[in-house]
Amino acid sequence: MGSTLVRHPAVAGRFYPGDPDDLRAEAGEYLSQCEAKDAPQRAIGCMAPHAGYMYSGHVAGAVFAQVEIPKRCVVMCPNHTGIGRALAIMSDGAWETPLGEVPIDAELATALKARFPNLQDDSAAHRAEHAAEVELPFLQLRQPDLTFVPIALGTGQFEALEQLGLAVADVISAQSDRVLMVASSDMNHYESDAVTRVKDHRAIERILSLDPRGLFDVVTQQDISMCGFGPAVAMLTAARRLGAKSAELVKYATSGDVSGERDMVVGYAGVVVV
Secondary structure, three states: OOOOOEOOOOOOOOOEEOHHHHHHHHHHHHHHOOOOOOOOOOOOOEEOOOOOOOHHHHHHHHHHHHHHOOOOEEEEEEEEOOOOEEEEEOOEEEEOOOOEEEEEOOOHHHHHHHHHOEEEEHHHHHHHHOOHHHHHHHHHHHHOOOOEEEEEEEEOOHHHHHHHHHHHHHHHHHHOOOEEEEEEEOOOOOEEEHHHHHHHHHHHHHHOOOOOHHHHHHHHHHOOOOHHHHHHHHHHHHHHHHOOOEEEEEEEEEEHHOOOOOOEEEEEEEEEOO
């Protein structure tokens, strides 16, 4: 018997439309804005921002439009709330969005916990956290049969992030069907547009080099307030183990591109790893 635990939306109506028709229209517009390539890519992983759709939806949409979304995903996000365990997974139930429920992939989650016991079930860490939630409507629109595993990371320790990445890679490689990793992250926060672009591109350079340790070092040593560097480090670690060859910056923007306010912005990068 599966659990009936349903995680209800925490930020519907704030970060993105709470009405299903409005949400379908807005997210669909962001998905269709990017230039259509021949066909969506079979990616190993990707990184997408998680701010309000009006600010970062166009960057997230560009990522998810370019990637073939399989039925199974692992979505890793930062823990902004500070609630719950440092390595928090949910391994049964479902997440609800205005577009419907997304079942948790219990088989995949169970395998991850077996491979990396530091991952612990903790729904409290996810209850009010927006960073995985805002990715789901895009994934739902691109893959109606989506199942996923949510992992919220409240640790900035490189070893823990690396071990998680290696575990995710081992579990994914043992599956008979494809699994996509999604790292949810915004970039530098609350500095000028000019400073943010310089800092962000130092971090992006490491991501595009598939260099998780280099990303960790540049973020922690150069005061780059990239909230989801942990998910990105874990995703890159896993992608390398899974044989990733390259990463592409699909789109970059700051909140200033939308608001016109350049004194204090947040950066957004969309990356696809193949």
